[in-house]
Amino acid sequence: MVDPVAPLPILDDTQARALLATLDAALADQPELDALLADYQLVRQVLDRATVGVAVLDLELRFRYVNRALAEINGVPADRHTGRCLAEVVPEIDVPAAETALNAVLADGVARTHTVEGTTPSGPADETRWWHNAYHRLESTAGIPVGLVAIVLEITEDRRIRHALDRARTRLALLDEAATRIGTTLDVDQASKELTRLLVPRLADAAVVDVVVPDRHSGAAGELLTMQRLALSTTAELVGTGASIGGAGALIRPQVGSAAERCVTGQAPVVLNFPSDEELRAAATNAARVAGYRRLGLHSAVYVPLTAGGQVIGVVIVARGGESPGFTPDEVALMVELAGRAGSGISNAQRYAHEHESALALQRALLAEPMSPHPDVECAGRYLPAGASAEVGGDWYDSVALPGGRSLLVVGDVMGHGLDAAATMSEYRSLIRALALQRRSPAGILREAERITGALGQERVATCVLALLDPAARSCTFATAGHLPPFQLDRPHRRGRLLRLPVGPPLGSAWGGHEQLTLPFAPGSTLLLYTDGLVERRHRDIEESLAALGGLDFDAAAPLEHLIDTALTGLAAGHGEDDVAILATRLAEAD
Helix, strand or coil: CCCCCCCCCCCCHHHHHHHHHHHHHHCCCCHHHHHHHHHHHHHHHHHHHCCCEEEEECCCCEEEEECHHHHHHHCCCHHHCCCCEHHHHCCCECHHHHHHHHHHHHHHCCCEEEEEEECCCCCCCCCCEEEEEEEEEEECCCCCEEEEEEEEEECHHHHHHHHHHHHHHHHHHHHHHHHHHCCCCCCHHHHHHHHHHHHCCCCCCEEEEEEECHHHCCCCCCCCCCEEEEEEEECHHHCCCHHHHCCCCCEECCCCCCHHHHHHHHCCCEEEECCCHHHHHHHCCCHHHHHHHHHHCEEEEEEEEEEECCEEEEEEEEEEECCCCCCCHHHHHHHHHHHHHHHHHHHHHHHHHHHHHHHHHHHHHHHCCCCECCCCEEEEEEEECCCCCCCCEEEEEEEEECHHHCEEEEEEEEEEECHHHHHHHHHHHHHHHHHHCCCCCHHHHHHHHHHHHHHHCCCCCEEEEEEEEECCCCEEEEEEECCCCCEEECCCCCCCEECCCCEECCECCCCCCCCEEEEECCCCCEEEEECHHHCCCCCCCHHHHHHHHHCCCCCCCCCHHHHHHHHHHHCCCCCCCCCEEEEEEEECCCC
16 A cells, blocks of 8 residues: 555656556556656657656655756756756756755645856856746646656847846947036036046046047157046045045156057057966056055056047056956956047137136236226226136126226126137227227227227127216216116215116127216215126016115225125125126225
């Protein structure tokens, strides 16, 4: 008698075939058993010929049966599976995870799916593969567990496609982010920092941007290359790396034959995956720093050229350390593309910075000329360029001593920004000075300036306000060309007032028709002329801004420089989107 509660044995392939032969001989005359045998043979055909792997395992997770498909997947003949466990047949897969899932199915009878990764003898040992497995428990008629069935489907190609899509999405996301973060700033240092922050920690543990110092490298063979480090970013574990490899602002002179030099002269990336100390000393920017690199745990690096317009303008260096792997060809290709995008942005920022500094130097040089009012007229002027993201404008101020003790005060603003605007500002400034010395009235100066600019075909228009101060008459005659109204502060009041004047068209508009207005101006009173950068703000009505100027608390007896400070601080000027020129004037009081 067979114990009805004892687990039924699972027969291996040889045992099953022997049993079939015995049953076939002993029971050939019993038709009802013939049908059972036919069913069993049919099931075996299904299992043996299935294109997915099928295995039967006993309670100790040893193979009792595998079909041809699974034998091919594992790279081990079917008969060499029998009686062996997973670790003996396919040791290079994640055996503990697979056994955990199988034991869980044995314990509770709930079918499970599980993804296994690793390698088997049927494939290259260095190429990871993936399989999707489904497990369910085998039970006797009494419901007693007797083993497991595992169905195995290889999904390696699907995983590789998914990984390729993930890499493509990562690549596109990085390129898009680079365009946004690097391509939209005109600050060289900021553009370089954004690039290193993109690379760390997503592609590297450390990244630097070094740019070629233009006047110190012509590209001639054997010439010593000089570079400046603009940015350095690292993971949290490598904070403080700058002391070992050189931080932002450092001048870098790569040794002859170094990876950096080869990257610049060859205009191609240089990859160093796990170099020996000897190789690293030859490739390093500074051979004396190799020990420092090793202390930091850095083991691999890639040097990628920063290019713009077909020229190398610098090098991006990325490095990995610790448990990080070496750089793959796909990663290097992505970094080359990122550096190409960044190179254009950094080159644009460099050109802008050069033009910005040139325009600023020109404007400051012009405004640095000493003002020349009469001794009984106090003057103080201030020019503030806009924030770093904006270009230098064409704002100016001036004062000119005229015959008869009078002084002409001027504040103006040329449309546009950059070198052209600064140069045009110089032309308008010189023109108004020359016309003032011809003893013309303020309105006469503007009318003649309009006639001359029209004849010369000046394309840039300018707004300005002229104030002719006459201490003897204690008066001031004003004329404006599309400019904001002057601001007057009278003692002992702490609140000033805007002077509403007849407004003429800007110079260069070809309209003409400028008028003037004479108003009293007593000793001790202060006149404030300014450009729109002092008061104009985006999303704010100009009348509100002018009202804010009128609402400031001034000390009318304070020095003129203090009054300018009050205006700039009270209106938060100098941090906006436009330049500010401001001129404060006061008649000296008799002793």
